[in-house]
Every structure is written in C-alpha cells, then in structure tokens.
Amino acid sequence: MLFLTVVLVLQYASPARSEESEAERLVHREGRALFDEGHDAYKANDFKTALRKFQQSRIRYASLRLPDDIDKCDRAIHAAACMDRIDEKNLNQLKELVGEPTDKPPRSNDPYVGACLPFPDLSKRVKANIAVLEGQR
Numbered sequence: 001m002l003f004l005t006v007v008l009v010l011q012y013a014s015p016a017r018s019e020e021s022e023a024e025r026l027v028h029r030e031g032r033a034l035f036d037e038g039h040d041a042y043k044a045n046d047f048k049t050a051l052r053k054f055q056q057s058r059i060r061y062a063s064l065r066l067p068d069d070i071d072k073c074d075r076a077i078h079a080a081a082c083m084d085r086i087d088e089k090n091l092n093q094l095k096e097l098v099g100e101p102t103d104k105p106p107r108s109n110d111p112y113v114g115a116c117l118p119f120p121d122l123s124k125r126v127k128a129n130i131a132v133l134e135g136q137r
Helices: 002-013 022-043 047-064 067-085 091-097 120-135
Strands: none
Touching (some): 022 047, 022 067, 047 067, 067 091
C-alpha cells in the first residue's frame, strides 16, 4: 500500500516532460530554426555563421534540458569549428583543432579546441597539414 501511495504521489507531483508549456514549445522551435540556419550555412561552406547558429541553438536547447538536441548541437559545433580552420596556415590554430599543445594556453569554452577529434578523417587531414607546416620551418 505504501508503495502504491509513493507511486501515485510521484506521478502527480511532477508533471510529465511531454506537457510542454507554450513558452517551452516556442524556445524549442527557436532552437530548431537556429539549428536549421546553421545547417544551411554549413552546407554553403559559411562555417563561421554555422558555428554561431549552432551555438545559439545549443543555448536554447540547454534552457529546456534536452540532452539529445544538446548533443546534436555539440557535434555540429565541433564540425563547423573544424571545417572553419581545417585549411588554416597558422600552426597554433591547427594544433588546437586536434588538441595538441600550442604556444598559447587554451581559452575556456573555445569551440575550436579539439574540434576535429570526433571526426577521424578530419583529424588525419589536420595532422597532415601540421606535418607539412612543421616541415617548412
């Protein structure tokens, strides 16, 4: 009997997540719209805009505590940051992409630090670019 009472209290004490308020639905739609804008910018090779839009989308999703959408944004942020600098000629900026030590300490919340690590093919490309630049020294 006590178990049944606890279950009933918990069931009615906390509303189900599926019962989103209109404000939450609006924030979710805004997050999705920003993500879509970022995706369009990414496809157009405008990686700086894509990065900014994905970051804005992540903020919206984080306010709603939507872990799947946040993870999707994090992956998109890494991809956009990686692609934005993949052909960079600055050795420090390339090293940041694959998490190698640089001449400068990393800045907190820098989307470029380790950005290519989730993508093995892109990491390999960056490391090849690093090797070429280091060979030119």
